[in-house]
Amino acid sequence: MNPGLRSGELAEAAGVNLQTLRYYERRGLLAEPRRSPGGHRLYPAEALTLLRVIKTAQRLGFTLDEVAELVDLGTHRHGRRADTSLQRRAATKLTEIETKIADLQAIASSLRAALDAGCDDLATCATSACCPIPLAALDRGEPTR
Amino acid sequence: MNPGLRSGELAEAAGVNLQTLRYYERRGLLAEPRRSPGGHRLYPAEALTLLRVIKTAQRLGFTLDEVAELVDLGTHRHGRRADTSLQRRAATKLTEIETKIADLQAIASSLRAALDAGCDDLATCATSACCPIPLAALDRGEPTR
DNA sequence: GGTAAGCCTGTACCCGGGTACCGGATGCAA
């Protein structure tokens, strides 16, 4: 069995700071890896995949806590015939994600409209209260937070 | 012409803190509104729409600077036959958004798979390096940041 | 066995995005 990645190697491969690995470990996102006799961390190869997943999810606007939850949902053995609480958390997360997708699509199409109208069409309404309007499509009026 | 919203009313309507309005003003996200003779802010009704747009975009993982940019792209008069720099920024933003959508869709479908497999199917691989794999679909290996 | 690169723990700091609090001025209604 090969010795595994050292922390520096993993950090480099994942494009994150070495300190970040330890930070994630403290946060419980990254399991404590085994150690060399002298106490140096030795990570399994999958840790790299996990890190990339974390980074991607983060780019999408998930907090680290949420990422931890997502990772749990995917990772955890969820006992056979899982306790439905996990299922429910996954379902919830899924609808959250679907909402985000819909919102992004609304933004994207406004931008697209703005682009291929070349702004001249939009300029017709530019005089006053018009221009936020394409974006306003995604206004749901939730008193966010 | 009606007097406009007072800061408290606007904050309440938008579900944000009063301080946040001033913060956004400092950041340049919210234009300085006109003032009452005594110096109290009086916002036009569109400010509410704008705030909702800001909040939505934020939920999607845009930073305030990015939101400012998006809002500019939509709001600004971008002179007729706009300087292409704006067009280009919009195009860039659009591909960013499309990327986010694709990533979210990847996450969503893994979650969906996990859900309707009821985790039992996934459990077959659960022994070791398997479970992050559905999420790993969206691993692009970008050395993010 | 010497030595440079790498890693260890711990603590302190940074940035983004707000939020709270202060003492004082304003708005508005009775």
Add this chain to the structure above:
DNA sequence: TTGCATCCGGTACCCGGGTACAGGCTTACC
């Protein structure tokens, strides 16, 4: 014109997500 809610500017603080640094131990290679 008095009284209370609201708002003002300014400054200080909080939280999430890292990042840096110090002082000391390990590893790896000659």
